[in-house]
Amino acid sequence: MVLAKEREPEQEVVIKMSEVESMGLQEARARADTYHRYHIDAKETEDLWKIPRRFNVKVGKFGLAKLIFKEFFKYFGHWETVFSRPCTYGVFSGPVGGFLPRPDLCVGCLRCEVQHPDFVTVTPNGELRALGDKYLTWQHISTIDEEARKGGVPVRGQGYRGRFGGPGFDGMFTDMSEIVRPSRDGIHGRELIGTQVDIGSKPMHLSFDSSGNLLNQPEMLTIQVPFIYSAPPKDLADDGVFKIMATAAAEIDSMALIPVDDVNRLSLGGANVAPIVNCAGCDVPKGTRMVELRSWNNQAHSELSAKGLLVSVAISMSEDWRSKLEEAIDGGASILHLYADHHGMDGEGGFLMDTLAEAHMSLVEKGIRDRVTLLGSGGVAGADHLPKAIISGLDAVGLDHALLIAIQARLTGDTQNRDSATVQLPKKLDIDWGRQRIVNLSCSWRDQMLEILGAMGVREVRRLRGEFGRSMRCAELEAEAFGDIEGFPGGDA
């Protein structure tokens, strides 16, 4: 049994009321100062390679020269007016002004193009828009890059710019509450919202011996964020990536899944690394709390559990995932890690949200939901996917491609299927740089999770698991709103 309290950073401090009462002011202050509120330390970390700019700016030199010539006489003596240009971002601030524009600074306000339609054009940069694919879009990639660079919550003006609802995770809206908040401080008490999750099994009831000693303690560990780092593609045997994952997971107190051979070879073992194993015979480093079994194996599961390890069982969401899930549960598995492909699809063409909800509800119906932890990976490409996957039934979410994009890996080829994408990493992959990028991404996604939880008035992320009632499906709302309108598919008009 491995409990969070055995770990150094979260060591519990138990203070009895009688001690408090006998403390002097100074001692009480010193004791209070030992209180540690969970915090991820984000630091701006520049790109190793510049992500393609958003816009290209083309200025007709003849047109600009003509304008300057004309204004030279019109505003003679008012040189600031003659040389003023309609850009507050510095696109025309180079040594020769508009003759050599700086498109990297362009934000697409289009004032220059509107004011000077005869010689300025601003166009979307095709190089940026070529990134990604139909699921993992260029917007996801550029957003993840920004989040990994700055560690903050992306904030912009104007309203939503995209399609109405949409497929996959876009088909779900999260709820909000007009007046009920997690604390009297409102959303600005968001730091009081808990993002800890438990991985493992909780007893359905407590048992005591005749002396009152607890017989069945929970067999679980606690991580500080509702996401873990899933293993990178098999072909990407890059030591740097493994080291980045392990160090970042340790820093934010999450869990990195890394093949056991690599864990041992690189000495990455520790409380925040879960080696991926095939069998019970694998050596796992001292301090390991959890391992992941590549597929269900009753004997291996028993032997690993007997060593005091928590055992996650990987289940590919291929056609027969239901029977595999059942078999593992019946065999006593307490942590199940469901893997969809990188577009969030299961083997039957269903999307992750629906498949997870089905898995979650099957556990609820069996009456064992709290005995089992559900992890899920695949298709999590944006911060909003995290709460939506949890609402769909997960305890914690596995991040995969998002991690690679955060460290500026370029993915080409088929990015949908696991292990088939070609991944090109930055040439000089610095471990500290990569760790901070992943830490920044984690900070940003956690903070965005807090925005969602705060808006709902939910005090901790554990309460969000399987809370379908705190979400709204676009398709269902449309049926309710438009069902009586002629032409609505499936409507009654």
Add this chain to the structure above:
Amino acid sequence: MVFSPGEPKAPTAALMEKTLHLMHDGLNARAFGEFPKPEALGDARWTDDLILATWFMAETGEVPENFNYMTGRSNGGFDRLDFKFKPEAEWLEHGEHLDTKLNLNRREDGRRQLTPDLPIYGGGMSYGSVSVNVMMARARNAKRWNSFMSTGEGGYPPELYELKENVITQVATGYFGVEEKSIQATPIVEFKYAQGAKPGLGGHLLAAKAGEEVAKIRGSVPFVSLFSPFPFHSTYSVEDHMKHIDWIQTVNPEALISVKVSTPHDVDMVAVGSYYAGAHIIHLDGSYGGTGAAPEIAKKNIAMPIELAIPKVHKFLIKEGVRDKVTLIASGGIRTADDVAKAIALGADGVVFGTSDLVAMGCTRCSNCEGGPSGRGCPWGLTTTDIELKEWVQEDWGEERLYNFYSAVQWRLRDIMRKLGLDAIGDLRGRTDLLRYVAGGDA
């Protein structure tokens, strides 16, 4: 030769003359299609056509022939709905006899009867998030339509008092600039519980935009970030909400009360609760609405789009037997006259325009309202109080563009009404039988 953006300072007369001339000519040329559509303009909700059509309407007061001024291509909601027009032979004459008025007080409680000429009024944009010039342009346009414009949560700049009969005083969670004087001056007090673009998250005015004038009016310290918390810290129940309304009604017994909420799962219950607390107007702000700054995650994901909330609330108010005693206003993604008519057909009485007003005055929806990398605010002079940039929107010019735009909207509303065989916009309310859902393909 360095064309540097430089330090902000008040523009000289020469710079004003040059910039306004170029800007106005440029907007005009684009509106009339003299140049190809800018490739980088527009998005799924506000397409290049919609933006250029709005500029055309703001220039001319008429609807354009060459741009789609009716729908975007968001593939859902308003963009999937169309009208079931009657055969041409049954169309009514287009003209002023087609009534577009909106009744804002249905409670028969002896308070003011306010009936704007259009089923539209202006949504809250606070002083600080926009300049006084923009506020004045909107308020002056509202006056011409016998309508209103909300202050947003930023206080009541003194210039607005001359138009007080057309200005709604907003009371929001930060109580910035809320004064007895501004509550007593207004015909409508709007309680803002939430904003559609960032429901449940409150507001945040960046330090750079909270300059000396803004801070003075908001009763704060210059160049310090201002947070509007969420929710009202004095409101945790409908009973608390009723106390709020009692307080306002004590200060101004004549004012109508509007309650602005976003669109959660239980928006129908919230609406009914607000009615019983004493509201004259229930204002629903959908999730695809505008904002000066909001977390991207909030805009798309939290709460529901307005198209889905309107029928939910409308039907529930009918079921509760109070539908004809309260005015239901919709906002958050209402872009065009067609959207207005569709919102009404879905069950609203009227709508609030926000982004459309800004687009009419030149907004390209570049999303840099808070300033982007420059930190100075909107380069078009709309969402800024920067000493130079704010001058790019002059009150007269803005008012005229808005008036023209609203004129075109009214023309199109009447066009829709006559083709549906209706002579009063109120008769369209809840008439989903006059709508058609356009399924399949991209819309």
